[in-house]
Amino acid sequence: MADRDWPGSAKSLKGVILDMCGVLYDSGEGDGVAIRGSVEAVKKLKASDLQLRFCTNETQASRETFVAKLGRLGFDISVSEVFSPAPTAVTVLKDRGLRPHLLVYDGLLSEFDSVDKTNPNCVVIGDAAEKFTYQNLNEAFRVLIGLENPVLFSLGQGRYYKETDGLKLDVGVYMKALEYACDLKAEVIGKPSPMFFQSVLTDMGLQPHEALMIGDDLVNDVGGAQHCGMKGVQVRTGKYRPSDERHPTVSADGTVDNLAQAVDMLLSQRGL
């Protein structure tokens, strides 16, 4: 692995944040499949003295549904440990008195149950996948173009992700589409937004330098965490591509084959 200073700094760590899709499991038909060694790795982290949180841009399912799916794959994770964009968006919408037009996957709708959606004055898009029809995108566009001060929230800004049957376009692609159509800049809620990482650190009561992010997305997981002052390690699973290791602007503090290897190195360095 690319041996930078993160294993050397493992002793000063107090918390670990794990990305989920591409680190714990690969999504796809049904529940997807656990990545080899990841179930055991999460168990080892939970048994250690490190705090553990999960941070995902998953916006196809509510946290309840998502955690239940991970349970079926063998992961022991509770809803309160999971940070995802939708509940953060709900807080932002309520704070600013905004009523969203939602273009999200059906499974995510329940996260917005408590939000007033009448007479929309903003648009929220998530990873709507097959719901990104021409008609639905046009409908979101018409809401925005009809507003005097159009506001677009994007739950993440990923380009694509990997399912068991191949690469799939992610929400960022449709964010760019609507940005161009309406000549505006979206507000991103989720990784790599610093506000989003900070909310996880606040929940753990940690300073950035006390936490390590492990993810498969070099820019959004690793770069985003580093931008907040955390260490960022990339796994060679999920959407990892070899070219990530010579990326022009983002350089991981470490690159490992998978989560199991990362956790073994981390705990061994701490003498556990």
Place this chain on the structure above:
Amino acid sequence: MADRDWPGSAKSLKGVILDMCGVLYDSGEGDGVAIRGSVEAVKKLKASDLQLRFCTNETQASRETFVAKLGRLGFDISVSEVFSPAPTAVTVLKDRGLRPHLLVYDGLLSEFDSVDKTNPNCVVIGDAAEKFTYQNLNEAFRVLIGLENPVLFSLGQGRYYKETDGLKLDVGVYMKALEYACDLKAEVIGKPSPMFFQSVLTDMGLQPHEALMIGDDLVNDVGGAQHCGMKGVQVRTGKYRPSDERHPTVSADGTVDNLAQAVDMLLSQRGL
């Protein structure tokens, strides 16, 4: 109207290029509707000593189908007078030995009959409208991401257009989506590409300063033509919006209520 120098220079003009949708007609259910006065205005131009061509980013139908539709609306136009992106794309593809994966409206497919489409090494997108499903966009994405040197051609780069039942997203929006997904820059074929305007001037045998473009799209019609050295006049029909008249970077040589008014002013200035 904003009275700049174009009526004053009308005497030195030798040719006029007309945008079609939003100038001649508004699209929508069935054939759409002719814009009041436009059928007569085209007749007057054809009876004058000016050369006349039509230049459209229309990519939902072949030129044959498109011209037949305009005939039903009362316009006397022949295929050889119409310049559209698809035939230009065919020339470019053949010149460069490229085999396209097509994401275009069914009605446009026949324009590409003579092109080898096996084992694609580039992607061509047009205004595919309802065919811009998640699945189809994903398929185009997978072709591009799988190529060592991905090439994306976009037939135009419009943001949206107006149909009788409202605004519709145009091909440029999906171009931006794929550009972001694949981290590349598309090659635009159609307005406002200088190469596209130049092909029309070449066909008329005119220098840029001898030709006037009349369109409803400030940036793509007017700005594009001006960028080539032509005069550009905007009509207040089609996708015209009042804010166009205080656009930060593009300023039309004239703004008129509709094509009929533009033609009457032009011919009267020439003493016809």
